[in-house]
Amino acid sequence: MQRLLALVLTGLTLCAAGLADAQVEQSQTPMTRPTLNFFGLPGLIDTPTATALSDGMLGVTASRFADQTRVTLAFQVLPRVTATFRYAILGGGFTPDDSPPAQQYYYDRSFDIHWLALPEGGWWPALGVGIRDLVGTGIYGSEYLVATRHFGADDQLAVTAGLGWGRLGQRNPLGQPFGARPPIDFGRGGSVDFGQFFRGDAAFFGGLEWQATDRLRLQVEYSPDLYRAEVADGLFRLDSPINLGASYRVGSNGTLGLHYLYGTTLALSYNALIDPRRPAANTLVTAAPNPVVPRPRQSTAYSTAWTAQPDGPAILRDNIMRLMAEDGLEFVGLALEADRAVLRVRNTRFQFESMALGRAMRILSITMPPSVEVFEVVFVVEGMDVSRIRMTRSDIEAQEHAPDGAAQILERARIEDATRVRDPGLIDIRAPEAGVTWGIAPYVETQLFDPSAPVRADLGLRADASYSFGSGFVAEGELRARLTGTLDKARQVAGPVASPTAPFPVRTDAYRYLQESDVRLQHLTLSHYGRPARNLYSRVSLGYLERMYAGLSTELLWRPVDSRIGIGVEVNHVRQRAFDGGLGLRDYDITMGHVSAYVDLGENFEAQVDTGRYLAGDYGATLRLSRVFGNGWRLGAFATLTDVSFEDFGEGSFDKGITLEIPLGYIVGSSTREQGGTVLRPLLRDGGATLNLRGRLNALVTDYHRTRLHDTGGMIWR
Amino acid sequence: MALTALRLAAIAAVVSASLAACGTGRENPIVVGLLDAMDRVTDARGAAGATTPVLTAATVPPELVAALPGPLMLVELPSFDGSTGMTRVGQNGTVETWRGPNGLGLARDQHGVLISTRGFGFDLMSSNTAATSAALSARRAGAVARAMIHLDGEARPQSRIYQCQLRLDGPDTIAIAGTMVGLTKMTEHCQGQDGYRFENLYWLDRAGRAVHSRQWISPEIGTATLTLLRP
Numbered sequence: 001m002q003r004l005l006a007l008v009l010t011g012l013t014l015c016a017a018g019l020a021d022a023q024v025e026q027s028q029t030p031m032t033r034p035t036l037n038f039f040g041l042p043g044l045i046d047t048p049t050a051t052a053l054s055d056g057m058l059g060v061t062a063s064r065f066a067d068q069t070r071v072t073l074a075f076q077v078l079p080r081v082t083a084t085f086r087y088a089i090l091g092g093g094f095t096p097d098d099s100p101p102a103q104q105y106y107y108d109r110s111f112d113i114h115w116l117a118l119p120e121g122g123w124w125p126a127l128g129v130g131i132r133d134l135v136g137t138g139i140y141g142s143e144y145l146v147a148t149r150h151f152g153a154d155d156q157l158a159v160t161a162g163l164g165w166g167r168l169g170q171r172n173p174l175g176q177p178f179g180a181r182p183p184i185d186f187g188r189g190g191s192v193d194f195g196q197f198f199r200g201d202a203a204f205f206g207g208l209e210w211q212a213t214d215r216l217r218l219q220v221e222y223s224p225d226l227y228r229a230e231v232a233d234g235l236f237r238l239d240s241p242i243n244l245g246a247s248y249r250v251g252s253n254g255t256l257g258l259h260y261l262y263g264t265t266l267a268l269s270y271n272a273l274i275d276p277r278r279p280a281a282n283t284l285v286t287a288a289p290n291p292v293v294p295r296p297r298q299s300t301a302y303s304t305a306w307t308a309q310p311d312g313p314a315i316l317r318d319n320i321m322r323l324m325a326e327d328g329l330e331f332v333g334l335a336l337e338a339d340r341a342v343l344r345v346r347n348t349r350f351q352f353e354s355m356a357l358g359r360a361m362r363i364l365s366i367t368m369p370p371s372v373e374v375f376e377v378v379f380v381v382e383g384m385d386v387s388r389i390r391m392t393r394s395d396i397e398a399q400e401h402a403p404d405g406a407a408q409i410l411e412r413a414r415i416e417d418a419t420r421v422r423d424p425g426l427i428d429i430r431a432p433e434a435g436v437t438w439g440i441a442p443y444v445e446t447q448l449f450d451p452s453a454p455v456r457a458d459l460g461l462r463a464d465a466s467y468s469f470g471s472g473f474v475a476e477g478e479l480r481a482r483l484t485g486t487l488d489k490a491r492q493v494a495g496p497v498a499s500p501t502a503p504f505p506v507r508t509d510a511y512r513y514l515q516e517s518d519v520r521l522q523h524l525t526l527s528h529y530g531r532p533a534r535n536l537y538s539r540v541s542l543g544y545l546e547r548m549y550a551g552l553s554t555e556l557l558w559r560p561v562d563s564r565i566g567i568g569v570e571v572n573h574v575r576q577r578a579f580d581g582g583l584g585l586r587d588y589d590i591t592m593g594h595v596s597a598y599v600d601l602g603e604n605f606e607a608q609v610d611t612g613r614y615l616a617g618d619y620g621a622t623l624r625l626s627r628v629f630g631n632g633w634r635l636g637a638f639a640t641l642t643d644v645s646f647e648d649f650g651e652g653s654f655d656k657g658i659t660l661e662i663p664l665g666y667i668v669g670s671s672t673r674e675q676g677g678t679v680l681r682p683l684l685r686d687g688g689a690t691l692n693l694r695g696r697l698n699a700l701v702t703d704y705h706r707t708r709l710h711d712t713g714g715m716i717w718r
Numbered sequence: 719m720a721l722t723a724l725r726l727a728a729i730a731a732v733v734s735a736s737l738a739a740c741g742t743g744r745e746n747p748i749v750v751g752l753l754d755a756m757d758r759v760t761d762a763r764g765a766a767g768a769t770t771p772v773l774t775a776a777t778v779p780p781e782l783v784a785a786l787p788g789p790l791m792l793v794e795l796p797s798f799d800g801s802t803g804m805t806r807v808g809q810n811g812t813v814e815t816w817r818g819p820n821g822l823g824l825a826r827d828q829h830g831v832l833i834s835t836r837g838f839g840f841d842l843m844s845s846n847t848a849a850t851s852a853a854l855s856a857r858r859a860g861a862v863a864r865a866m867i868h869l870d871g872e873a874r875p876q877s878r879i880y881q882c883q884l885r886l887d888g889p890d891t892i893a894i895a896g897t898m899v900g901l902t903k904m905t906e907h908c909q910g911q912d913g914y915r916f917e918n919l920y921w922l923d924r925a926g927r928a929v930h931s932r933q934w935i936s937p938e939i940g941t942a943t944l945t946l947l948r949p
Contacts, residue, residue: 277871288823288836291808291815352873401813401825401833403846403865406875630872669839714875717843718836 029211031120031155035219035247035255036271038063039132039140040072040084041114044207044221045243045259045267047168049160050128050148052116055079056629058274065259065267066236067091071454073680075635077627080116083637085109085658085680086140087449092235096139107451108139109682125149131197132166135656135682139229142166143198144205154211161206164224165198171224171241173201207243219245223262239263276633276666284352284718286671289359290323294397295370302370304338307426317429319367327359328671331431332380337424340374342388347379351632351665351673354410354709357389358716365396378418379704382529382695383433383472384537385418387561387704400717410713415706417561419534433470439463443480447487449680451651458485458514462522477524480581487514502648503616503686504588506548510684512579513547520581522547527695535560537697546692549574549615550585557697559598562706566598566698572691574615590617594690598698600707604628606636608698615689618642622688624659630711632663632675640688648687655688657681773801775930775945776893783895783947791816793824794943795838803947829855830920830928830946832935840938843867843875850882850906855926857902859886864908868936880916882908892921892930894945901929908934916941 034051037043040061042051053059059074067090074084088108093101110133120126125147133140146162163174165181181200207221221243230236240263247257247269257269295302306312313336320343321331332344341364347356357377364375376390391413399405399412440463447456464478490511513520525543532538539555551574559566571593578584594612601607604627611621620642628634639656646653661677702708778792789806793816802822808815813833817823823836831851835841849862862884867877883906890903901921909915916934918941923929932943 275871285821285837285839287821288817291825292810293808294810397810400810401844403844403867404875404877405844406867630874712873714843714869714873717834718841718869 029150029155031150031158033273035209035217036061036072036074038070038267038269039112040070040074040086040271041082041112041130041132042128044160044209044219045245045261046223046225047160047164047205047207047221048114048128048130048144048146048162049158049207049209050116050118050120050126050146050162051158052076052080052082052114052119052128053273054275056276056627058276058635059271060274061269061271063257063267063269065261066230066265068230068235077635080119082114082116084112084114086112087454088140089454090230090235092233094230094233094235096229103452107449107454109449109451110140111135112140120149128162138196140167141196142168142225144168146205156211158209159206160208160221161204163202164205165200165202166196167225168205169201169203169224170226170228171203173203173224175202176200177202215249217247217249219243219247219259221245227262237262237264276629276635277631284665284671284715285669286350286355286718289327289718290362290366292362292365292396292400294365295393304369304371306369306371307336307338313427313429316367316427320363321431323363323366324360327363329356329360329363332378333428333430335423335425335429336372336427338371338426340376340424341368341372342376342378342423344378344380344385346381348673350671351663351675352671352712352715352718353379353703354712355671355715355718357709358409358718361391361396362400365393368393381700381704382474382527382539383468384529384531384701386537386701387706387709388416388418388420389709390414390416406714406716409716410710415561415709417534419531434468436465436467438465445485445487446678447490448678450490451683452491453486453489456486456490458482458487460485464522472529473526474529475526478522479519480522481519482517490514499648501645502650503618503644506576506588506590506615506686507684507689508686509576509579510548513577513581516579517581520547521583523694529695529697532556535563537701539695539697541693541695544577544583545572545574546694547581548577549691550577551575551589553691553693555697557701559698559701559705564600564602564707566596566702568594568596568598568698570594570596570612570696572693574691590615592617592690594622596698598702604630610690614640614642614687615691616644616686618644618687620644620688622655622690626659631666632661633666634661634677635659642688644687650683650685652683652685655681655685772799775895775943778895778945778947780895780897789816789949790947792943792945792947793818793822794945795939796943797938797940824942824944826944827851829926830931830944832931832933832942832944835935835939835942838935838939840868840936842935843869850884853884854904854920854922854928857886857904857922857926859884859904862906878910878912878914880908880910880914882906890921894930895947899929 034042036059038046041048043049053076055076057076061072063070069089070086072084072086074082077083090106094106095101112132113134114130116126116128118127128146130144132142142164143166144162144164148158148160151157178198182195203224205222205224210218212218222241223243227236227238243261245257245259247255249255254272259267261267320334324331328349330346330348332346335342343360343364345360350356360377361375373393375393376388378388379386395409395412399409402408443460443462445458450456460480460482462478462480466474466476468474521544523544523546525541525545527541530538535558537557541553544550545553553572555570557566557568573591575589576586578586592613592615594610596608596610599607606626606628608624613619620640622638622640624636624638626634626636636659641654658680661675664672664674774794775792783790791804792801793804794801802818802820804816804818806814807817812828813825815825821837825833827833829851831847834844844867846865850864853862862882864880864882865877867875870876885905887903887905891898891900901923904920906918918934919932920928921930930945932941934941
C-alpha cells in the first residue's frame with residue numbers, strides 16, 4: 001500500500017512527460033471512446049449513455065463544481081460491464097438528511113455498475129442499464145435504462161434518451177412504473193438495497209454529443225436530477241435542467257472539460273484513460289541477452305572427458321555465476337552429469353518469468369560442455385524448489401531465431417513439479433545457503449479515501465534485513481521510523497458498535513497503532529518454507545507477523561504445476577500486539593484460519609474462496625474475483641460474509657473492497673518484480689477481518705507454474 | 719535512453735546500473751522511480767544541447783574503425799537521435815547476433831537482413847525474412863512476403879504478414895568511414911494486412927550482402943540504419 005503513492009506520482013510524471021505519445025494513435029470517436037460523466041461512467045455530464053470503454057480499460061475522472069469534488073476510478077471489467085468506485089467530497093456542511101453536519105466536509109464512497117445490454121448495430125440503438133451507488137449510503141442512488149445511437153459518417157453525433165429512477169427521476173416524473181420507492185435506509189449502508197432499485201418516480205433524461213473536431217467534443221443534456229439535499233444545504237442552486245459541456249482531448253489519453261450546469265454553475269472536469277495493456281513507458285528496455293552459443297556440429301558423440309577434470313566444477317560454477325550476475329539472476333545450485341544439467345535459479349528481477357527462464361537456458365548453452373543435451377531450470381522461491389522446466393539443447397539452438405521460436409520452445413519444453421525427478425549426482429555445486437540481505441530505504445504509507453479524509457500519508461525510513469539459515473529457514477524483520485505525515489490524524493469515524501454481541505475491535509483499533517508509534521517493529525519472524533511432497537508446499541511463520549498481530553501462522557498448499565485449481569489450508573494462532581509498535585502484546589488472542597480454493601477461470605479471470613474463522617472469531621467465507629493481465633496488472637473485488645450480523649458489523653454491513661496491483665515495470669520500463677498495490681475498502685471493520693500475512697504460498701509459487709510461464713511465453717527470447 | 723555517439727571505451731564495456739537504495743535488498747520502487755525520472759530529464763537536456771554530432775556511416779573516423787578489433791557495425795537510430803557501435807557476439811546457423819555497449823542488440827542474417835532487436839523497448843521479436851534475403855542476394859526484383867513478430871502490451875506475440883515489392887535501383891556510391899564505396903541499391907516497399915506501410919533500403923556488395931541498409935523495426939521505434947564497418 002505504501003508504494004501506491006510512489007507509483008501514482010511516477011505515473012503522473014511520466015504521463016506529463018508525454019510518453020503516451022509514443023503509442024500509436026487510434027481513431028477516437030464517441031463510440032470507440034465514450035466520454036466519462038461526472039459519475040465516472042460512460043455518459044455526458046450528469047447523465048449516462050449506452051456506451052462502454054474498450055475491454056480492460058481504466059478511467060480516472062475528477063470533477064468539481066459548487067464545493068463538490070468527485071474522484072472516480074472506472075474499470076471495464078468485461079467487454080460490456082463497467083464498474084466504478086467514486087469518492088465524493090461535499091463541502092458547505094452538507095448532510096444527506098436533516099441532521100446537523102458532523103464535520104465541515106462530507107465524504108461519500110460509492111460503487112456503480114453499468115451494463116451495455118445491447119451494442120449498437122444495424123438500425124437499432126445501443127441499450128444500457130445502470131445502478132449508481134450500489135452498496136453505499138445511497139446519496140447518489142439512482143438507476144437508469146438508456147439508449148444511444150450514433151449518426152454521421154464517423155459517428156460524430158450521439159443521441160441519447162433514457163428513463164431514470166432515484167435522483168434521475170426527480171424532475172417532471174412520468175409516474176411510478178414499478179411501484180413506490182421505499183425510504184432510504186441510511187442506517188448501516190453498505191448492503192445492496194434491492195428494494196429500492198427501479199422503484200418510485202421515473203423521469204426522462206437525454207442529450208446530444210457532437211465530435212466537433214478531432215479533439216473537441218460538445219455536449220448538451222437534459223438532467224432530471226434536482227440535487228435536493230445539496231440545494232437544501234445551500235450548496236447549489238438549479239435554474240434549468242439543461243447542462244452544457246465542452247471537452248477537449250489533451251495528449252492521447254487525457255480530457256479536460258468545461259461545463260455549465262443547471263443554468264447557474266461552472267464546472268471543471270478531467271479524465272484520463274489508462275490501458276493496462278499499453279505500458280506507460282516504453283516497454284521493457286532491459287539490456288539485450290547473451291545469445292545462445294550453438295555447439296560445433298560433429299558426427300561422433302561429444303566427449304565426456306570433462307566430467308573427470310578436477311577443476312571442472314569450479315570453472316563451470318564461476319562461468320555460470322558471472323553470467324547470471326550480469327543478467328541479475330541469483331545462482332542457487334548446479335547439478336550435472338555427462339548429458340544433463342540442472343540449474344537452480346532464484347528470480348528476483350524479471351517480472352515476466354519466462355524471460356528469466358530464457359536467460360537461464362541461454363547461460364547453460366554458453367557454459368555447458370557439448371555433451372550436455374538436457375537442460376533443466378528449477379525455480380527456487382523462498383527456498384522451495386517450485387517448478388522444473390526441461391528443454392533439449394538442440395531445441396534451444398534451433399528455436400533461438402525461429403520466427404515462432406517463443407511458442408515452439410515452450411511447446412517442446414516440459415514443465416513439471418520440481419520434486420518429480422531426482423537431480424543428477426555426478427557433480428553438485430550449491431551456492432552458500434546462509435546469507436544476509438539488508439536495506440535502508442524511504443517509505444511512503446498512504447491511506448486513501450478514508451471516511452474522514454481523502455488522502456493521508458506518512459513519509460519515513462525503513463530498515464529491513466533477512467537472514468537465510470539454509471534448509472528453508474529464514475529470519476526477517478523490518479523497522480520503521482516515521483518522519484512526517486498525517487496518518488496519526490486517522491481516527492475511528494463510525495464509533496464502536498454499542499451492541500453486546502459486536503465483535504472484538506480486531507481492526508477498528510488500527511488508528512491507535514498509527515497514533516501511538518513513531519518507531520515501530522513492522523514485522524519480525526522466523527519462517528520455514530518447504531516441499532513436504534509432490535504438489536504440496538508448506539509455510540510456518542513465528543513471531544511478529546504484522547503490525548497488529550503476533551503469533552504462529554501455518555499454511556499448506558496443494559497446487560500441481562499444471563493445475564488450474566489449488567487448495568490451501570491456513571491455521572494461525574495470534575495475539576494482538578501493543579499499540580506502541582514494540583514487542584509487547586495485549587490480551588486478545590484467537591485461533592483462526594481458512595480453507596482456500598484457488599481457481600484459474602481462464603480468460604484472465606481468477607477466483608478465490610476462503611471459508612473459515614476470522615480474526616474476531618466469526619465464521620464465514622470470502623469470495624475474491626480478479627482480472628489478471630499478462631503484464632502483471634491485477635484488478636479484483638472481494639466480499640466477506642460472516643456470522644457477524646449487519647447491525648453488529650456497523651457501517652458498511654459487511655467487509656468488501658477492491659484491489660489493484662500495478663507492476664512497477666509497467667511504469668518505469670525496466671525489469672523489476674516490484675509492484676505497487678492497494679486495497680480500497682469502504683470501511684475496515686471487525687467482522688470478516690483476516691491477517692495481513694507476507695509470503696502466502698499460492699501467489700509465490702504459481703508465478704512459476706505452467707499457466708504463468710505460458711502467459712509470459714512471448715518474452716522467453718527477450 | 720538517448721544514445722550517445724560511438725565511443726571507443728564504451729564498446730567493450732557492458733553497462734549495468736544497480737538500483738538498490740542502500741543495502742543488499744530488493745530494488746526500492748521510490749528510488750527506481752526517481753532515478754528513472756532523473757534519467758529522462760538529463761536525457762532530454764542532453765538531446766537539446768547536444769554538442770557532439772551524432773556519428774553516421776559517412777562521418778565515422780577511419781582511425782576509430784582501425785582502432786577497434788573484430789567485426790564492427792554502426793547502428794543509427796533516428797528515433798533516439800543517436801547512433802551506437804555494435805560488435806558481433808554470436809553466430810547461430812546463418813544468424814549473427816550483435817550487441818552495443820548500452821544494452822542494445824540485434825540479429826541479422828548472412829545477407830544483412832534484420833531479424834530481431836533487443837533492448838530497444840518496442841522490439842522486433844523475430845521475423846521470417848527468408849524470401850527477402852534470397853531475393854536480395856540474387857539482386858532479384860519482384861514480390862516477396864515477410865512475417866514480423868512484435869509484442870503487444872501484455873507481452874503476447876503478434877505476428878503480421880507484410881507483402882513487399884523489391885525494386886532494383888541499380889549502382890549507387892555511398893561514403894562509409896570516409897571512403898566512397900560502389901554498391902547496388904535495392905528498395906523494399908512493404909504493406910501489412912492492416913494497411914501499415916514501411917520501406918527498407920539496402921546497398922549490396924558483390925556477394926549480395928547488405929553492407930549498408932535502412933530497415934524498419936516497429937511502429938514505435940521506426941527504422942535503424944545499419945552499416946557494416948568491418949565484417
